[in-house]
Amino acid sequence: MEMNGNSHGWVFKAIFLGLVFAVSVLVIKPVGVSTQFSMIGGMIHSVIDPSVITEDSSRKSGYRSTNAYYDKSEGSLAKDIKNPLNFAMVFLLAIPLGGFIAWSMDPNKRNKMAQDALRVSGPKSAFEKYYIREILGGFIFVFGARLADGCTSGHMMSGIMQGSISGFVFAACAFVVAIPVAKALKKLG
Amino acid sequence: MDLFIGLATGVLFGAALYLADAASPVKMRQMLRLEDLTVFKIILFAIGLSNVLLFAFNMLGILNLSHLSVKTMHLGVIIGGLIFGVGFGMVGSCPGTSFAAIGTNVYKQALMIAIGGIIGALIFSLMYGNFEAMGIFKSFNFGKMTLFRISDKYPSVTEIGYVGLLVMGVVFMAIAWFMPDKRRA
Numbered sequence: 001m002e003m004n005g006n007s008h009g010w011v012f013k014a015i016f017l018g019l020v021f022a023v024s025v026l027v028i029k030p031v032g033v034s035t036q037f038s039m040i041g042g043m044i045h046s047v048i049d050p051s052v053i054t055e056d057s058s059r060k061s062g063y064r065s066t067n068a069y070y071d072k073s074e075g076s077l078a079k080d081i082k083n084p085l086n087f088a089m090v091f092l093l094a095i096p097l098g099g100f101i102a103w104s105m106d107p108n109k110r111n112k113m114a115q116d117a118l119r120v121s122g123p124k125s126a127f128e129k130y131y132i133r134e135i136l137g138g139f140i141f142v143f144g145a146r147l148a149d150g151c152t153s154g155h156m157m158s159g160i161m162q163g164s165i166s167g168f169v170f171a172a173c174a175f176v177v178a179i180p181v182a183k184a185l186k187k188l189g
Numbered sequence: 190m191d192l193f194i195g196l197a198t199g200v201l202f203g204a205a206l207y208l209a210d211a212a213s214p215v216k217m218r219q220m221l222r223l224e225d226l227t228v229f230k231i232i233l234f235a236i237g238l239s240n241v242l243l244f245a246f247n248m249l250g251i252l253n254l255s256h257l258s259v260k261t262m263h264l265g266v267i268i269g270g271l272i273f274g275v276g277f278g279m280v281g282s283c284p285g286t287s288f289a290a291i292g293t294n295v296y297k298q299a300l301m302i303a304i305g306g307i308i309g310a311l312i313f314s315l316m317y318g319n320f321e322a323m324g325i326f327k328s329f330n331f332g333k334m335t336l337f338r339i340s341d342k343y344p345s346v347t348e349i350g351y352v353g354l355l356v357m358g359v360v361f362m363a364i365a366w367f368m369p370d371k372r373r374a
Binding site: 016017018020021024027033034037038040069087089090093095097099102112133136138140142144147148149153160161163170173176177178179182185189 | 195213215222234256263276279298306307310321337357365
């Protein structure tokens, strides 16, 4: 299937992914991932500075924060940071489990691992050794996603599924920049 | 119950991203360099199918409209989308796919991406008040606008209802179907 360029085997993968988007909105709500990064960041923040989020029974959420972002929408993020065992967080933490299950069952995984290993073989540059690309890339895309209030999952997939204008605009902006950046960095692999 | 649904949908989403090759930063970077469009085709077809399924669920009367969640259009979507593109293009991963990759052979890279992302989210939280004061979330604000009229809660560009999603979905699937996989690099 992988080797045959004319095969339409990719369609089954696409159907599976499309079903996940649609079933998710049917049973609970559209998929979304980047908000949970703010929850985890907020959990770390409130360990370093416990006074950043305080209880406030006068509010519907029951929480108040000195940070404008956690305090937004009546302290809803503040509440999630203090009560992280919720749907969104379980959803996020289940994603690697799903990735692992699919990877373990993949008959092509050795082939794929060999391809990845080929890429990183040989003397490593400091750039690769200290994962500069990964840390910086992750930093930048989550920062952008929070500013946009969503990422590829929430805006592009779930947003366009519902025909939302913000989803189309986000996808267009993301690809307009990502394509030339990826091309410019081709020599890095 | 919500936690169980979270577990089930998260596992399915992670597995689907892996199968779509979206969990592989190498494949994603090839896609973004327009060398191998398979991942792009899969995602476009999947979105098209979900458009069609949303139409079908609504027609069958099983779609709970309160489950819909449309995000607000504002200047932050444009600036944030452009910034997102820099990181997306650099690393060939995004928040969801980096988590799916944590369960695979590239877990080291994926964990580093996630750690970078958490720091990025934290810095954003600290700066949010400044962005708000700059009026970023108020400019270009069209509210939670949709292309088609899917709910009375949201303003829409056209008065066309769910049938608009059906047509758009079919067009997306057709484009994906006829798109070539590979291009000469």
